Amino acid sequence: MKIKNLTLALFGFIFICCSLSIKAQAPYGNSGDHTAVPLGSSSCPFGYYEYLPTDFNSTSGNTYAVVISYHGYSQRGNGTSELGNVISTGPARLVQQGSNFEAIVISPQNATANYFENDFLNLYNYLVANYPVDLNRVYVTGLSSGGGSTWHALKGHSDKIAGAIPVCGYNSLANPSSFLQDTPIWAFHSFDDNTIDVSRTINHMDRIANNGNSVMDNYPYQNISDAASEDYSMQFDTSTQDWSTASGTNGPSEKLAFTLYKDGGHNSWTRTYNNSEVWNWLFAQSLNDQSLSLNKDVIDYKLYPNPASDTFTIISTHENEKTLEIYDLFGTKIYVEKFSREIIINTTSYASGIYFAKVTDDNNSQKVTKLIIN
Numbered sequence: 001m002k003i004k005n006l007t008l009a010l011f012g013f014i015f016i017c018c019s020l021s022i023k024a025q026a027p028y029g030n031s032g033d034h035t036a037v038p039l040g041s042s043s044c045p046f047g048y049y050e051y052l053p054t055d056f057n058s059t060s061g062n063t064y065a066v067v068i069s070y071h072g073y074s075q076r077g078n079g080t081s082e083l084g085n086v087i088s089t090g091p092a093r094l095v096q097q098g099s100n101f102e103a104i105v106i107s108p109q110n111a112t113a114n115y116f117e118n119d120f121l122n123l124y125n126y127l128v129a130n131y132p133v134d135l136n137r138v139y140v141t142g143l144s145s146g147g148g149s150t151w152h153a154l155k156g157h158s159d160k161i162a163g164a165i166p167v168c169g170y171n172s173l174a175n176p177s178s179f180l181q182d183t184p185i186w187a188f189h190s191f192d193d194n195t196i197d198v199s200r201t202i203n204h205m206d207r208i209a210n211n212g213n214s215v216m217d218n219y220p221y222q223n224i225s226d227a228a229s230e231d232y233s234m235q236f237d238t239s240t241q242d243w244s245t246a247s248g249t250n251g252p253s254e255k256l257a258f259t260l261y262k263d264g265g266h267n268s269w270t271r272t273y274n275n276s277e278v279w280n281w282l283f284a285q286s287l288n289d290q291s292l293s294l295n296k297d298v299i300d301y302k303l304y305p306n307p308a309s310d311t312f313t314i315i316s317t318h319e320n321e322k323t324l325e326i327y328d329l330f331g332t333k334i335y336v337e338k339f340s341r342e343i344i345i346n347t348t349s350y351a352s353g354i355y356f357a358k359v360t361d362d363n364n365s366q367k368v369t370k371l372i373i374n
Helices: 002-023 083-088 090-096 117-130 145-160 178-182 199-209 269-273 276-283
Strands: 034-037 047-051 064-070 104-109 133-143 163-167 185-190 232-237 242-247 256-261 301-304 311-316 322-328 333-339 342-346 353-361 366-373
Touching: 034 083, 034 090, 047 083, 047 090, 064 090, 064 117, 064 145, 083 090, 083 104, 090 104, 090 133, 090 269, 104 117, 117 133, 117 145, 133 145, 133 276, 145 163, 145 178, 163 269, 163 276, 178 199, 185 199, 185 276, 199 232, 199 256, 276 353, 276 366, 301 366, 311 353, 322 342, 333 342
Parallel strands: 064 104, 064 133, 133 163, 163 185, 185 256
Antiparallel strands: 034 047, 047 104, 232 242, 232 256, 301 311, 311 342, 322 333, 322 353, 353 366
16 A cells, blocks of 8 residues: 555656646746746756846747857857856846847857857847847847857848847858848957957958958058057948048948957957947847837938937927927837927936937928937
8 A cells, every 4th residue: 555655746746847848938937037947947948048128928929039149159158057157157148137128139159169050040049039129129249259150140140030149259151141240249358368369359350341352441440550548449331331430439320340459368258248328229129120110211300419418408400380299118108298490308317228209390201210229
């Protein structure tokens, strides 16, 4: 009798475990959670950390932006007992320290720290099948080896990527790779990186631009070959096919940009990921900006400064009555006011982030401008 009862108890235990295993499926955490999903506990080809934004609701019918974040060589591991390595740096570390993102953040792990084109596609397909993904807002970033993995993803599947931030990445692009001019890319590297030489990112920029010149032609070297006295950012205008150079790390207005830190060695990721302008720029990118007719220049007006801090101004060349509407990133109208030639908006009560300013005139012509508030 005891043996029979023990057998029944064991069978019941196995049944419960199997039932729990069957019920466990993505998403694994709740809104705001950062959850470890070990290799083998899901159909994902990698173990990974899952972050869900604070407004996440799997039953709402809403879709969410996704950031795929590739780790560096020091964070590699078996996807199970070593999965915690991925939260030691990069976006996963920021989440672990309490930062909130407006996107699902997926931080996979493998043993080599190299993710190739098929690796991206397999993970992408898994996420699309198991999460409410906004297919127009899938982003990729990575540091060091993960920066190289970001370039791999871009090489093979740029049509699925709304924006990318490769940081001090190894790897090589084909020469030329001008097809990547259609994908928003903001790359980062330090001048004095002795682990992965800055020439790697410079070559990537030149092969994408493919205009016969170098991204470094206008860089203000000191003493012929030394780093400039401050950080510089270069942008490539796909219309004129020219590079421009400016000091600082402000969010670029062009699709292809390269920020070169004057120093910092191999660790160019900490200051990159801690820069809110980087995330504002990334989350403003989309494969489809048609819902608000973005950049459709029907009404002639200027909005400045952009990014804005305390106020911004809209000035028009025509006196006819117009309506200004401001929308947040989720399409919620948060402000409306009529004006004729000029209007000044106080933004001190607005949270930092991406907004859209829509101006409509009395003929129902419209223009929408992407607005960044710091």
